[in-house]
Amino acid sequence: MQLSIIIPVYNEEESLPLLHQAIHDTLEPLPETTWEMILVDDGSHDGSLPVLEKLAQQDPQHTRVVALRRNFGQTAAIAAGIDHSCGEIIILIDADMQNDPADIPMMLEKIEQGFDVVSGWRIDRQDTFLTRTVPSRIANWLISTVTGVHLHDYGCTLKAYRREVITGFRLYGEMHRFIPAYANSVGARIVEVPVRHHPRRFGKTKYGLTRTIKVVLDLFTVKFLLSYANKPIYLFGGTGIFLILLSFLTLLFLMIRRLWVGIPVTTSPFFQMSSMFLILGFQSILMGLIAEMLVRTYHESQSKPTYTIRKVINPIKGANGESAAAREYTDE
Numbered sequence: 159m160q161l162s163i164i165i166p167v168y169n170e171e172e173s174l175p176l177l178h179q180a181i182h183d184t185l186e187p188l189p190e191t192t193w194e195m196i197l198v199d200d201g202s203h204d205g206s207l208p209v210l211e212k213l214a215q216q217d218p219q220h221t222r223v224v225a226l227r228r229n230f231g232q233t234a235a236i237a238a239g240i241d242h243s244c245g246e247i248i249i250l251i252d253a254d255m256q257n258d259p260a261d262i263p264m265m266l267e268k269i270e271q272g273f274d275v276v277s278g279w280r281i282d283r284q285d286t287f288l289t290r291t292v293p294s295r296i297a298n299w300l301i302s303t304v305t306g307v308h309l310h311d312y313g314c315t316l317k318a319y320r321r322e323v324i325t326g327f328r329l330y331g332e333m334h335r336f337i338p339a340y341a342n343s344v345g346a347r348i349v350e351v352p353v354r355h356h357p358r359r360f361g362k363t364k365y366g367l368t369r370t371i372k373v374v375l376d377l378f379t380v381k382f383l384l385s386y387a388n389k390p391i392y393l394f395g396g397t398g399i400f401l402i403l404l405s406f407l408t409l410l411f412l413m414i415r416r417l418w419v420g421i422p423v424t425t426s427p428f429f430q431m432s433s434m435f436l437i438l439g440f441q442s443i444l445m446g447l448i449a450e451m452l453v454r455t456y457h458e459s460q461s462k463p464t465y466t467i468r469k470v471i472n473p474i475k476g477a478n479g480e481s482a483a484a485r486e487y488t489d490e
């Protein structure tokens with residue numbers, strides 16, 4: 159097995175040597191495993207980068223350091239780490255030692271059992287209750303309900319992925335937490351495992367309540383992309399048809415009222431609302447059509463298939479399963 163451990167680092171100088179040692183201690187004894195850790199310095203302004211440079215020098219076989227030019231945020235740091243890794247299994251973990259590297263072997267066992275995503279769940283979370291744990295519970299419930307992928311702890315960084323289920327997904331904003339939902343959309347098998355969680359020993363957390371708001375906003379994007387990225391007309395067109403119906407119903411109400419009670423149609427504010435619904439309805443359908451064209455540009459310009467394959471048995475000669483499928487798609 160080839161593992162890549164991806165670690166985003168922002169001002170964590172004290173914990174880095176401990177973390178490095180802990181990962182070594184955990185992974186060294188594993189049989190038939192080659193591994194690397196990619197530490198991404200996310201523009202730290204304490205001594206993190208020099209510490210990382212030293213670790214990379216001492217341990218060139220296992221340690222790779224990627225230093226970003228400024229602070230881009232945890233998600234971007236994780237994306238950079240994944241881009242600079244080559245393992246078939248990718249494990250994300252925080253640099254602050256709140257996650258415990260000792261949980262990694264147990265997660266690898268789950269991968270070996272055939273799961274594509276192993277999601278850590280901080281059952282006994284060691285963060286401030288009111289400002290961290292409670293908002294996180296609400297966010298987890300919301301994300302689970304909206305995406306249909308029910309996990310207790312989207313926010314826990316410690317998760318393991320098979321590389322093939324997360325490539326093809328660009329990470330924006332705070333979106334690393336939505337990787338399991340994306341993986342589910344390409345057919346990944348997901349399992350949740352309880353993991354340990356420790357209080358922060360050094361430095362302080364980089365986040366507060368505002369992150370929850372960002373996460374909720376990201377959820378809109380993710381839901382749209384997961385459910386409608388291939389068929390945007392269903393969303394826009396559906397809204398459009400609803401608005402046009404609403405417009406006709408309002409008009410009908412006004413006409414019946416005119417006939418029975420004698421109140422004139424055109425002077426009522428409902429009349430203006432009805433025309434507005436009609437215009438918005440048509441606009442929405444037209445926007446849906448534009449979105450449909452964008453989707454086609456996206457898929458056809460990059461020869462991206464509209465499906466994902468687990469495996470092909472007896473594939474076309476000379477090509478592996480995936481490229482054969484790609485060829486069939488572009489030939490079409």
Ligand code: UDP
Nearest residue numbers: 166167168200231232235252253254363364
């Ligand atoms: N982090 C990062 N860039 C940032 C903020 C955080 O790379 O802009 C890293 C940080 O060093 C840590 C992880 O992301 O390894 C999680 O951050 P933190 O521990 O502050 O979050 P919490 O555990 O409190 O949710």
Ligand code: MG
Nearest residue numbers: 252254256363
């Ligand atoms: Mg932390």
